[in-house]
Amino acid sequence: MQGKRIGLLILGWLSLITGIIGIFLPLLPTTPLVLLAAWCFSKSSERFHHWLMNHKHFGPMIHDWQSGKGIPRKARNRAIILMWIGMGISMILIGRLWAAISLICIGLAVCTYLLRLPVRPEKPDDTSI
Structure with missing residues (x-):
């Protein structure tokens, strides 16, 4: 143990x-x-x-x-944008169709998950990532 x-x-x-x-x-x-x-x-x-x-x-x-309060809308949107930028760069660098299809499938699954999360209102001092 x-x-x-x-x-x-x-x-x-x-x-x-x-x-x-x-x-x-x-x-x-x-x-x-x-x-x-x-x-x-x-x-x-x-x-x-x-x-x-x-x-x-x-x-x-x-x-x-x-x-279960969720995440700030700004943080969720930033995560989605940065994820797709990173995956796009990876697809270009790898240059393989199977890898691009895999990354797109993973990206769509993660996007769906993030978009289904509850969104909480932004706080004035909210610096969440």
């Missing part, structure tokens, strides 16, 4: 670090990685889970997700 706890702790930290990098690199998704880190910490470390849930920047994102 200790091995599972350590594995989840490592996965939580890797997800959080990658999510933080995603703040600065537009092709890395921040929110899903932070949510994964919160889940991993909830199963492995009460201390780190509490810290993340009360974090100034990441805490509200996790609370909004868990309460």
